[in-house]
Amino acid sequence: MADYRLLTNATLRYLLETGKTSRGSGSKFARNWALVNHMTGQHAVVAAEIAVSLARAHRTRLRKGIPSAIPYVRKRFLRTSPTTFHFDIDTGRVRVSLRSGEWCSFFVHVAPYHRERLQEPGVRIKQLQVSEDRVALFLERQVPEPYPPSSLVALDTNERSMDGVVVTSSGTEATRVEYSDIPQIQTVHFLRRRRLARKKAHDRRVARRLLRKEGTRERHRVRSRLHVLSRRFIEILERHHAALALEDLSRVPSPRRRGPGARGRWRGPQLRRRLSSWPRRELHRQLEYKAQDHGVPIYWVNPYRTSMTCPRCGDIRRPRSRVGPMFTCESCGWTLDRQLNAGVNVGRTALRDIAELEGLRLDLDGLSEDARRPRYPFEASTGHGRSGGKGRERTQGASEGEPCE
Ligand SMILES: [Zn+2]
Known part of the structure; x- marks a missing residue:
């Protein structure tokens, strides 16, 4: 994770110093960096995306005259695409590729809610993020076409x-x-x-x-x-x-x-x-x-x-x-x-x-x-609000087992 942070920051610095804005140049630099430091090349692609978006936000702030410090990532983290990790939904085991031939694995707690979300049709795991206190899976799914409103x-x-x-x-x-x-x-x-x-x-x-x-x-x-x-x-x-x-x-x-x-x-x-x-x-x-x-x-x-x-x-x-x-x-x-x-x-x-x-x-x-007594949309009374569950977009679980660095 410390290496990954280094990779992101190195790419970010490169982008800001050269003034390059494209994803392509960022990921080219990151791939080379990963190669030199013996990291899985796929990690570099995601790290470059993060660096590009951080650099872009920084430039936008400068352009608009909002004060902005030169960005860098402080916390150790890892974000990666599904080609470099494997997640077993039954045991909660996550295996992440670090460099060629080297993997690390750890277990996360999978609650019934997470399992339900993951098994919905059309849901695909898009990214994995590991930080010091949590593990998050980013999910992707198709959304229905909006209906014609009446x-x-x-x-x-x-x-x-x-x-x-x-x-x-x-x-x-x-x-x-x-x-x-x-x-x-x-x-x-x-x-x-x-x-x-x-x-x-x-x-x-x-x-x-x-x-x-x-x-x-x-x-x-x-x-x-x-x-x-x-x-x-x-x-x-x-x-x-x-x-x-x-x-x-x-x-x-x-x-x-x-x-x-x-x-x-x-x-x-x-x-x-x-x-x-x-x-x-x-x-x-x-x-x-x-x-x-x-x-x-x-x-x-x-x-x-x-x-x-x-x-x-x-x-x-x-x-x-x-x-x-x-x-x-x-x-x-x-x-x-x-x-x-x-x-x-x-x-x-x-x-x-x-x-x-x-x-x-x-x-x-x-x-x-x-207009004196506006009502809740489509309802006769105004009682609302307390019941029902929470919706979360992403799956989280506390990481257990050996630290992964
Ligand atoms: Zn008028």
Whole structure:
């Protein structure tokens, strides 16, 4: 593993020094390096891919003016393709080729859940990653073609809920997917961390360890809630043959990019903490891969001005007047909950731009009637959220047996 890290870093350095960006030149260098150091050549191909992508991310950050240190891999690890290892699903034995004629093997615990995932039809093991504390198998499988949608759920992502509309052929309904327990969990953990930091202020070593533990615990709790939520939500969409439209977060300028002197409202430390700990990207990531898994069509909409536009007359309000729980249009008198209104605009853009959604129309007049009590999509009541299992994308197991270096 130490050798593998060296290989990756050597390739990375080569790429950055020569300014080469292609996979080909990276893997050529890595192969030679592996040959000189008597490593399996196939390892070099994957290591080169990692190095190329690290170098690319570094260059992108530099281009965008985001501060970026020269990247290198700190932890010892090994990632490799199926040609160089063998995994026995029954015993959990993994054999990895190190160099010609030399193999190493170790055992991992295979839980029933892992076994089930691995034996699903169409699932193929794509890569193996061994790091100091875990072993992960990356799986690949075919995803079903998205079905032609018969309705659309358009949502804007907010701190405590996703709000928007359900557009079906029979009408438009205001809708809300709530997760107010997530900011609550985050507040609990934030307060706990602050108390810990104060209490252990005299011992930085202990403080750091305890704080890290708290952070991990919080992340796991939030992520597990999100998994339950996204899985349930996508299953409902699938049952109703609905498409999903969300705002494309990558088009929102990140707060980091705003340097001193840049325009934008001043944000206090509390608001900044809330915004940066807000797991909307994780939520979107889960929704995206689960939608693909279930064949649910998902569309990303440019969120530019969704919170300021009037969906009825298209009038754009000045950013200053945005504050307040209700959106009110000065030209036509349209009034709606601010968060719902942003979701309506996401839906409006999706219906305008996406050909598959032809035939669906936004019915704004029916909307304001029931906007006071938005419901969970396609449901009569709003009770949801606690039951169901977690979905994990990759198989993990603690490594046991002899270390492999
Ligand atoms: Zn208007």
